Amino acid sequence: EIVLTQSPGTLSLSPGERATLSCRASQSVSSSKLAWHQQKPGQAPRLLIYDASSRATGIPDRFSGSGSGTDFTLTISRLEPEDFAVYYCQQYGTSPVTFGQGTKVEIK
């Protein structure tokens, strides 16, 4: 199975700063079928990015995704207070579907 490794584990930033989250795959992700989800405590995950760089419906343009092959990045251009959460990458191009272990973005 494809193992996704996210870094860093925790990112401590202030509102207004730029956040850069990394997701590295153990093998190439088929057709860039890589997504990013945001999860807040007690809530279901919310899809942010699919197919590596396409924003899901209703997602603000401060969220952007990039990458291909084995290296992917989620960038939040300017952090808003509601952006502090845990972020998971997910690949869905190869069975089984797998998730990264998550990156927590916390207020500094």
Added chain:
Amino acid sequence: QVQLVQSGAEVKKPGASVKVSCKASGYTFSNYYMHWVRQAPGQGLEWVGIINPTTGNTVYAQKLQGRVTMTRDTSTSTVYMELSSLRFEDTAVYSCARGGVSGSNWGAGDYWGQGTLVTVSS
């Protein structure tokens, strides 16, 4: 609007089975795959499997093969996930998530149910 509404929390003893439902509305049920994902307390997301509501075809995570069964009822737009021979480590929130268009790629999961807590306790 797309909604996925799941059944309520369950408490089960080790060795028992649990069946969680996920009722879809706001879209054509048969047109989209449905994933199941679980999350143990304080842990990350783990994929359980996927069902094609059109054909009923399923693919399960290897570690749960033989214990998990996914089915669907097209008349009520509902998918079910049954997990048998429950163990303490199966304690988790189980969530359904709408996948991609049936017959295309599986998709990421663009709409999620509210989650169902399954607690395995003696």
